[in-house]
Amino acid sequence: MALKGNLRDFNVTQLFNLVNLARKTGALTIEQKGKKADVCFKEGKLVYASVNGQDTGLIGMLEKAGKISQEQSRIIRARSKTNADKELGLLLINAGYVTQDDIVKSVRSHTLDVVYLLFTWTDGSFRFEPNKLPATGVITVPINLENIIMEGSRRVKEYEMLQNELPDLDMALKFTERPDARLQDINLTVEEWRVISFINPRNAIRQIAKTNSMSDFKIRRIVYGLLSAGLVDLVMAGGPKRLAAASNAVSAPPPVKRSLIVRLIDRVKRM
Amino acid sequence: MVVCGPFSAGKTEFISSISEIDVVSTERRITDGARVVKDQTTVAMDFGRITVDEELVLHLFGTPGQKRFDFMWDILSEGMLGFVVLVDSARPETFREAKTILDRFGRYSPTPYVIAANKQDQEDAWPPDDLRIALRAPSDTKVLSCVATDRESVKNVLLELLYSILDSVHEE
Numbered sequence: 001m002a003l004k005g006n007l008r009d010f011n012v013t014q015l016f017n018l019v020n021l022a023r024k025t026g027a028l029t030i031e032q033k034g035k036k037a038d039v040c041f042k043e044g045k046l047v048y049a050s051v052n053g054q055d056t057g058l059i060g061m062l063e064k065a066g067k068i069s070q071e072q073s074r075i076i077r078a079r080s081k082t083n084a085d086k087e088l089g090l091l092l093i094n095a096g097y098v099t100q101d102d103i104v105k106s107v108r109s110h111t112l113d114v115v116y117l118l119f120t121w122t123d124g125s126f127r128f129e130p131n132k133l134p135a136t137g138v139i140t141v142p143i144n145l146e147n148i149i150m151e152g153s154r155r156v157k158e159y160e161m162l163q164n165e166l167p168d169l170d171m172a173l174k175f176t177e178r179p180d181a182r183l184q185d186i187n188l189t190v191e192e193w194r195v196i197s198f199i200n201p202r203n204a205i206r207q208i209a210k211t212n213s214m215s216d217f218k219i220r221r222i223v224y225g226l227l228s229a230g231l232v233d234l235v236m237a238g239g240p241k242r243l244a245a246a247s248n249a250v251s252a253p254p255p256v257k258r259s260l261i262v263r264l265i266d267r268v269k270r271m
Numbered sequence: 272m273v274v275c276g277p278f279s280a281g282k283t284e285f286i287s288s289i290s291e292i293d294v295v296s297t298e299r300r301i302t303d304g305a306r307v308v309k310d311q312t313t314v315a316m317d318f319g320r321i322t323v324d325e326e327l328v329l330h331l332f333g334t335p336g337q338k339r340f341d342f343m344w345d346i347l348s349e350g351m352l353g354f355v356v357l358v359d360s361a362r363p364e365t366f367r368e369a370k371t372i373l374d375r376f377g378r379y380s381p382t383p384y385v386i387a388a389n390k391q392d393q394e395d396a397w398p399p400d401d402l403r404i405a406l407r408a409p410s411d412t413k414v415l416s417c418v419a420t421d422r423e424s425v426k427n428v429l430l431e432l433l434y435s436i437l438d439s440v441h442e443e
Contacts, residue, residue, distance in 0.1 A: 267321060268426055
């Protein structure tokens with residue numbers, strides 16, 4: 001009999017804790033507002049995770065992890081006669097594209113990204129089916145749950161904070177006009193530099209994230225850091241020309257004469 | 272002119288200090304049929320007045336502080352010369368709300384505005400320069416020291432706003 005319920009009553013942390021302590025084997029399906037996640041466990045360890053809409057194939061994972069380029073990804077997809085990840089992985093190792101370690105790390109990274117996202121889901125139905133495992137041919141990497149649960153809890157708090165600080169990913173960024181802000185002396189990670197290279201008032205943050213295969217959480221974290229350091233400012237996407245046209249929050253001021261304002265200034269001074 | 276800001280930032284005191292009439296907290300009925308929302312809702316607002324002469328009167332409106340009255344901004348912002356974002360400098364827990372107001376109305380507004388760092392007479396008040404950083408205010412936005420119960424301080428804020436408006440007006 002499958003365990004089932006709603007995340008409002010039993011959250012992801014508690015579910016993972018249950019699986020870990022009971023050393024369960026099976027598949028956990030969570031559904032929320034049109035999104036569906038599948039997470040598989042074997043003897044209490046996490047072995048697989050996917051969310052609909054994300055490329056869960058090995059090629060996608062390797063590209064996201066930066067082990068192969070976009071161009072290589074395209075070529076491999078076009079030439080590959082197999083869809084099974086295990087078989088594809090062997091072919092890629094033999095062809096010298098990647099190593100076994102690359103594959104393990106990429107799959108692990110993808111799995112963790114999905115799982116950490118699930119920690120932010122606070123509503124949705126779940127169902128755990130015992131003994132159900134991923135299809136043969138899917139690459140699975142066993143991961144201990146204790147650290148995931150700890151990190152997941154930390155990320156929930158950070159996620160909420162980042163959501164509040166950056167609610168709208170359709171905004172764009174521009175470099176600050178502060179004269180003392182210089183990019184030469186700043187130490188940034190590779191991912192932060194990637195984001196920096198796309199900064200342009202025409203590029204929405206969401207687009208930058210998609211181009212760099214970054215999750216909402218990751219791009220928010222990076223952009224928040226850049227904003228906090230005073231290196232960039234938020235602007236409406238589309239550049240200065242669209243700025244005025246898109247602003248609906250405040251109407252343009254009424255046409256006034258300078259003399260009227262001068263009269264007001266004189267009056268206030270006399271008060 | 273409109274004075275906006277988080278709940279309890281000092282908007283009523285600000286208008287009271289400068290208004291020639293007692294500040295009226297009005298129940299204002301939204302009667303403009305063009306507005307889509309809540310035309311039967313009544314909302315309390317602060318209203319003050321400065322008379323220049325027989326032909327010219329400056330009206331000061333203080334927006335309700337609660338978020339659920341954000342829609343009032345759409346009504347007040349029409350015909351507005353400029354606005355003041357009043358922030359309680361001694362309560363950093365309100366800075367987030369102030370930032371939301373700035374992000375929504377200030378950052379992309381064609382209407383001149385200033386930020387008034389209120390309650391600068393209190394020991395815990397953040398200095399205007401620090402408040403600027405905390406609010407991530409644009410570098411060209413004035414962040415002014417303010418004590419809303421002090422008439423001279425309020426005059427200074429209004430004057431700075433008027434100077435900003437003057438700068439934005441084209442020659443006749």
